[in-house]
Amino acid sequence: MTHPSPVTAADGLITEITTQAARPLEQAIALPPSAYTDEGFHAVERERVFRSGWLCVAHVSEVPEVGSFLALDLVDEPLVVVRGRDQAIRVLSRVCPHRSMDIMPGDSAFPRPGEARLFSCPYHAWTYELDGSLRGCPHMEQAADFNRADWPMPLVRSDIWNGFVFVNLDGSAAPVSQHYGDLDDLLAPWRIPEMQIAISMDWECDFNWKVMIENWMESYHHIGAHRDTLNRIMPGQNTWIEPEHPYYIHAHLPYTDDLKEQTRATIARGERVPGFMAIPGLSEEQQTEWGLHVGYPFFMFLTMPDRLLWYRLLPLSAGKCRLQTMTLVSRDTMQSPDLPAMLEAETPLLRDFHLEDMMVNTGVQKGLMSRLARGRGRLSHLEEPVWLIQRYLAARLAGRLPEKAARRPYYGPKAAE
Ligand code: FES
Numbered sequence: 001m002t003h004p005s006p007v008t009a010a011d012g013l014i015t016e017i018t019t020q021a022a023r024p025l026e027q028a029i030a031l032p033p034s035a036y037t038d039e040g041f042h043a044v045e046r047e048r049v050f051r052s053g054w055l056c057v058a059h060v061s062e063v064p065e066v067g068s069f070l071a072l073d074l075v076d077e078p079l080v081v082v083r084g085r086d087q088a089i090r091v092l093s094r095v096c097p098h099r100s101m102d103i104m105p106g107d108s109a110f111p112r113p114g115e116a117r118l119f120s121c122p123y124h125a126w127t128y129e130l131d132g133s134l135r136g137c138p139h140m141e142q143a144a145d146f147n148r149a150d151w152p153m154p155l156v157r158s159d160i161w162n163g164f165v166f167v168n169l170d171g172s173a174a175p176v177s178q179h180y181g182d183l184d185d186l187l188a189p190w191r192i193p194e195m196q197i198a199i200s201m202d203w204e205c206d207f208n209w210k211v212m213i214e215n216w217m218e219s220y221h222h223i224g225a226h227r228d229t230l231n232r233i234m235p236g237q238n239t240w241i242e243p244e245h246p247y248y249i250h251a252h253l254p255y256t257d258d259l260k261e262q263t264r265a266t267i268a269r270g271e272r273v274p275g276f277m278a279i280p281g282l283s284e285e286q287q288t289e290w291g292l293h294v295g296y297p298f299f300m301f302l303t304m305p306d307r308l309l310w311y312r313l314l315p316l317s318a319g320k321c322r323l324q325t326m327t328l329v330s331r332d333t334m335q336s337p338d339l340p341a342m343l344e345a346e347t348p349l350l351r352d353f354h355l356e357d358m359m360v361n362t363g364v365q366k367g368l369m370s371r372l373a374r375g376r377g378r379l380s381h382l383e384e385p386v387w388l389i390q391r392y393l394a395a396r397l398a399g400r401l402p403e404k405a406a407r408r409p410y411y412g413p414k415a416a417e
């Protein structure tokens with residue numbers, strides 16, 4: 001018996017995903033297991049979904065000064081995000097144009113911050129300016145017609161939106177503001193470019209990137225995985241989503257009525273709500289809910305009344321990714337004398353609720369690897385984001401841009417009549 005080639009197997013899967021994504025939500029089912037485990041299919045995703053989209057690599061506060069850099073590996077590309085002498089933030093490939101050495105070898109398990117005046121390749125000591133131009137290359141005077149200006153470190157297309165640095169590896173995407181710009185007004189009060197990372201945690205993840213974003217976006221699992229934590233303050237059945245957008249999902253996670261009332265009373269008394277310093281200028285709704293977002297393909301962020309959570313995801317293979325869970329806070333919070341106490345109170349809570357997600361995500365991937373996994377399980381209406389992710393994926397796998405659906409969400413305040 002011959003085995004199907006990876007390309008053929010991926011083709012069959014793409015056809016199945018396309019058919020599946022065309023079902024209405026009432027008929028929606030989970031993806032087949034191989035969509036999360038097959039390396040051939042993952043290679044197609046890397047090409048059609050990751051390389052053609054905008055991938056978030058940094059927050060501007062991670063490269064605050066001239067020469068600050070962050071080295072990271074993304075979709076097999078060794079990259080460095082760096083602030084140049086002109087204050088511009090660039091993303092350069094770390095592949096030396098001489099003989100392809102990674103100019104910053106070493107443990108790149110997680111992004112590595114640093115400071116540099118120049119970049120120097122450890123192989124033959126060619127040196128580069130912070131903008132990537134070649135500055136020094138010893139003993140090259142006998143190489144005929146060799147011109148230093150022709151040998152810079154490759155510049156990767158990048159863009160900045162709301163304080164986040166994105167790369168587009170194939171150079172084909174429209175400006176990042178055309179993808180996520182509809183969120184600008186909503187996000188304005190958080191003043192994200194001025195925020196600072198107060199808490200950062202690294203996670204080695206034995207699961208597919210879609211297991212992560214599906215778990216991130218659906219709140220159905222509050223009833224199980226977060227039964228004793230999140231579900232007490234924001235039960236999954238109260239969550240609802242905005243109308244379908246081609247480039248992102250925005251879900252609202254309102255507090256329980258009791259907690260809303262309590263929060264409003266605290267604010268009315270002029271007292272501080274527990275947590276970090278409140279973000280000024282929020283609407284009453286924003287003061288009593290979390291705003292959950294995924295910018296496709298995997299830019300995950302969550303607005304809260306006192307902070308912004310951001311998950312930096314680096315996919316490694318079909319079954320593995322790395323994740324950094326970051327908490328960004330306002331300058332007021334960073335300068336507050338109460339900051340150490342706030343960090344001490346908030347850090348364990350963040351770790352605990354993420355551990356609950358790590359447990360289920362790892363368990364899901366283990367299940368998906370089993371030969372007994374059926375996959376294709378029926379979805380609840382509360383899993384509408386899972387189905388929206390399928391619709392996005394199907395469009396990108398077919399080489400199409402996603403479209404804005406001419407319909408309302410299936411449930412919640414903005415649902416179809
Ligand atoms: S490979 Fe970098 S200097 Fe030779």
Ligand SMILES: [Fe+2]
Binds near residue numbers: 215216221225226357
């Ligand atoms: Fe969760």
